[in-house]
Amino acid sequence: MDIPHHVFMGQILQDDPLYTSYASHPRLVGMVEEVIGGDARIVEMNAHINSRDPKYDPNAETKYGFHNGIDVPYGSHTKNGLFHCSFVKTLTNLTDLGPDDGGTVVVAGSHKIDVPLNGMIDAGYADPKLIHQVIAPAGSTLLFAETLIHATGQLRSENERAIIICGYGASMYPHWGKDELTPVFTAKIPPHLEILFNVKSHWTRGPKYRTLTDPVDPRQFTLADGWHPGK
Ligand SMILES: O=C(O)CCC(=O)C(=O)O
Numbered sequence: 001m002d003i004p005h006h007v008f009m010g011q012i013l014q015d016d017p018l019y020t021s022y023a024s025h026p027r028l029v030g031m032v033e034e035v036i037g038g039d040a041r042i043v044e045m046n047a048h049i050n051s052r053d054p055k056y057d058p059n060a061e062t063k064y065g066f067h068n069g070i071d072v073p074y075g076s077h078t079k080n081g082l083f084h085c086s087f088v089k090t091l092t093n094l095t096d097l098g099p100d101d102g103g104t105v106v107v108a109g110s111h112k113i114d115v116p117l118n119g120m121i122d123a124g125y126a127d128p129k130l131i132h133q134v135i136a137p138a139g140s141t142l143l144f145a146e147t148l149i150h151a152t153g154q155l156r157s158e159n160e161r162a163i164i165i166c167g168y169g170a171s172m173y174p175h176w177g178k179d180e181l182t183p184v185f186t187a188k189i190p191p192h193l194e195i196l197f198n199v200k201s202h203w204t205r206g207p208k209y210r211t212l213t214d215p216v217d218p219r220q221f222t223l224a225d226g227w228h229p230g231k
Pocket residue numbers: 048089091103104105150151152153163165
């Protein structure tokens with residue numbers, strides 16, 4: 001999609017070192033691998049800039065482009081009583097999002113419920129309490145399992161909304177799009193990030209699981225202290 005009120009930039013991973021470092025940020029990748037339950041591989045990276053649809057009618061019924069990226073029975077599993085999903089996204093808001101600023105909407109609980117997609121979406125419209133919307137400051141990240149039914153929210157204000165998204169799959173997943181990594185980019189991938197950025201030769205997926213009784217890592221995570229998308 002690339003229309004005046006919705007500019008889409010696809011497969012931007014290699015376009016700027018800032019995007020590359022966002023996609024490989026240890027805090028994000030750590031949480032992603034926790035949800036995947038194993039090694040992660042970057043499968044797509046995009047940005048969106050939205051503004052209000054010129055045809056926006058405040059009196060019309062609100063409809064969203066609800067979808068998911070993988071279905072519940074194929075894309076999710078539980079281990080040690082914890083939920084995992086083999087396709088995960090981080091969606092970082094680069095602008096402040098109030099209630100009218102088009103924050104992502106999701107159908108609560110849909111990431112775990114194996115019913116036909118349209119039935120779940122209809123249930124959301126029938127009971128709007130099930131539709132949750134992101135309202136958050138610039139710099140905040142929504143991390144979600146792609147079994148979750150989600151959509152871009154409705155932008156009713158004068159504000160522009162900018163987001164950056166990285167999709168991660170279990171390490172045997174291919175890239176979502178057709179973009180290949182360039183030889184120049186590939187040559188710079190450090191060995192410890194080879195699986196994250198690049199394909200690997202076998203189906204093994206590097207399982208990583210914990211239980212809720214595992215001790216919490218007491219180390220302070222300071223790498224992102226003071227970080228802000230404007231800096
Ligand atoms: O614009 C959004 O908030 C959602 C983006 C989205 O639907 C997707 O990345 O699949």
